[in-house]
Amino acid sequence: MSTVEDYPKNPDYSHGRYRRRIRLTSEPGQVHGELEDTNHGFRCTIFHDGEKVTDIQSEVLRIPFDTCPGAVEPLRKLIGLALCDDIQTLIPLTDSSSNCTHLLDLALLAIRHSRRSVAELIYDICVEDQADDNSPAAAEVYANGKLLHRWQTCNWEITGPDELKHKVLYKGFSKWASACFTGEEREAAFILQKGYFVASARRYNIDAQVGKAANEDRDVMLGVCFSYSTPQIEIATRTADSTRDFSNTPELLLKFQEVN
Structure with a gap:
């Protein structure tokens, strides 16, 4: 079994930032979704009849494990779900x-965007690297250019603003965030927390782990996602050149560029 202490460190960490961009675009009967960040690139299209999801098509463009493309099939189990105004009502219906x-x-x-009146919504997430183990770093989320949350964070805890001080960003997040926020602010808070979670990977040189078996981390990772679940975890290995550094190039997000 390996631990994070065994992972090769990213020499550029502490003077960069994690970025994620999500674009949602609606047309009659369908919604297109795109997501790109340091570690991932995805597209999906949700088709609907105005009441429920009728079809889902998705593309896996850049992923950490060679088994990840298989995740397009279980996603199709969302077909038949009712359209809704709150993602949290759908979570209990998913695995x-x-x-x-x-x-x-x-x-x-x-799915949630299908109920909005605005045709396009772009979320931008930015999480600064921590300068050292005890220094706070800013985490922000924007929706169509409007700042919805800016948190000072340190080691999975919010240090500011004062009203959120000591709130956790890992286990327990869902409970307090659902109590503190509603509507678009709640959705944005969950989006920012997911970004913060992935941002922690910037501490490590993921590309140096190419070919590493997912099963080496079985004791701590089993069941957390598709590739870390049985039977995928037994055969999954790290892909090559899977990361991008968008620290100073946010304009490249959602272009899904290959490494030259």
């Missing part, structure tokens, strides 16, 4: 361990 976490989130955001 996170059978799905790619980020592709599932994108699909649920697209």
Whole structure:
């Protein structure tokens, strides 16, 4: 079994930032969703009849494990779900361990977007690197250019603003965030927390782990997502050149560029 202490460190960590962009675009009878960040690239289209999901098509463009493309099939179990105004009502109807976490989130955001009056919504998430183990770092989420949340964070805890001080960003997040926020602010808070979770991977040189078996982390990761679940975990290995650094190039997000 390996631990995070065994992972090769990212020499560029502490003077960069994690970025994620999500674009949701609605047309009659369908919603297109796109997501790209440091570690992932996905597209999906949700088709609907105005009341429920009738079909789902998705693309896996950049992923950490070679088994991740198989996650497009379990996502189709969302077909038949009713359209809704609150993603949290859909969560109990899904199985996170059978799905790619980020592709599932994108699909649920697209389902929710089908009920909006605005045609296009772009979420931008930015999480600064911590300068050292005890220094706070800003985490922000924007919706169509409007800042919805800016948190000072340190080691999975919010240090500011004062009204959120000591709130956790890992286990327990869902409970307090659902109590503190409603509507668009709640959706944005969950989006920012998911971004913060992935941002922690910037501490490590993921590309140096190419070929590593997912099963080496079985004791701590089993069941957390599609590739870390049985039977995928037994055969999954890390892909090559799976990360991108968008620290200073946010304009490249959602272009899904290959490494030259």
